[in-house]
Amino acid sequence: MHTARKFALAAAILASISALSSCGNTIRGVGRDTANAVDATQSAGRDVDRAASR
Template identity: 80%
Template sequence: MTTTVKIGAAIMLLFTLASCANTIRGVGRDTANAVNATQDAGRSVDHAAKR
């Protein structure tokens, strides 16, 4: 393989790994938001039931 092909492959690998990390972080944030929303809904129901 030529040097250019090796450099190109390394750059593509770095882009792939960076996008995976961003996706994992995004999924983590979405999951945290879903948990927070569920907890808020539970508090609302609890508050309404105590009235």
């Protein structure tokens, strides 16, 4: 292989690894956001239940 081809291949591999790690961070963030939304919904439900039982 020519040096330029090796360099291009290495650059493509590094770009792919960077993109995949970014996706992992995004998926983790979506999971946290979803968990927070569920917690907020449950809290609001408890507040409504308390207000209705007064």
